[in-house]
Amino acid sequence: xxxxxxxxxxxxxxxxxxxxxxxxxxxxxxxxxxxxxxxxxxxxxxxxxxxxxxxxxxxxxxxxxxxxxxxxxxxxxxxxxxxxxxxxxxxxxxxxxxxxxxxxxxxxxxxxxxxxx
Amino acid sequence: xxxxxxxxxxxxxxxxxxxxxxxxxxxxxxxxxxxxxxxxxxxxxxxxxxxxxxxxxxxxxxxxxxxxxxxxxxxxxxxxxxxxxxxxxxxxxxxxxxxxxxxxxxxxxxxxxxx
Numbered sequence: 001x002x003x004x005x006x007x008x009x010x011x012x013x014x015x016x017x018x019x020x021x022x023x024x025x026x027x028x029x030x031x032x033x034x035x036x037x038x039x040x041x042x043x044x045x046x047x048x049x050x051x052x053x054x055x056x057x058x059x060x061x062x063x064x065x066x067x068x069x070x071x072x073x074x075x076x077x078x079x080x081x082x083x084x085x086x087x088x089x090x091x092x093x094x095x096x097x098x099x100x101x102x103x104x105x106x107x108x109x110x111x112x113x114x115x116x117x
Numbered sequence: 118x119x120x121x122x123x124x125x126x127x128x129x130x131x132x133x134x135x136x137x138x139x140x141x142x143x144x145x146x147x148x149x150x151x152x153x154x155x156x157x158x159x160x161x162x163x164x165x166x167x168x169x170x171x172x173x174x175x176x177x178x179x180x181x182x183x184x185x186x187x188x189x190x191x192x193x194x195x196x197x198x199x200x201x202x203x204x205x206x207x208x209x210x211x212x213x214x215x216x217x218x219x220x221x222x223x224x225x226x227x228x229x230x231x232x
Contacts, residue, residue: 033219
């Protein structure tokens with residue numbers, strides 16, 4: 001049971017380089033999310049996708065773009081990486097409570113550790 | 118604006134001690150959800166509990182218990198008879214009622230349980 005799979009697990013970039021973080025879930029969840037984790041700041045929401053074909057900004061979207069390729073996949077792109085984007089990135093997906101129609105809980109991937117030099 | 122504060126950055130206890138992790142939140146919403154997540158050394162976050170703002174009943178799950186007090190805007194987490202496997206970073210989080218995937222996390226509390 002894979003759950004939420006993120007690739008790569010580690011990446012080192014030079015300032016100005018671009019890259020895409022991949023995320024896929026096999027739980028048939030509608031909603032997917034990208035968070036970043038920085039020391040002393042907890043996790044902060046970058047972008048989310050409530051359903052296939054929709055994306056919305058979270059708390060810290062600047063410098064990022066996302067694509068909800070299909071129901072399973074939600075990618076995060078850094079067009080021109082900056083040292084401030086050095087962080088651990090987590091993808092997550094959530095199920096919806098069928099009674100209250102609210103998202104219940106997040107299932108997280110194992111994270112991508114990104115360093116921008 | 119919504120905010121979650123976990124004032125305890127690091128806690129160290131000896132195995133079998135009880136430990137309480139504090140969480141204080143701020144929100145203008147009358148309906149919301151509160152969560153606790155555990156991040157073990159492996160790095161992946163694990164869901165522990167979700168509590169909605171209508172339900173102030175305390176909850177117990179094995180050695181874990183949660184105390185939700187709306188009057189003090191607190192949602193504290195107690196581990197009874199701690200074990201080494203409880204060593205992790207614990208996050209408290211808050212969400213709006215309509216989308217509980219959009220979480221506001223606290224800074225996290227690192228718990229070290231020594232044998």
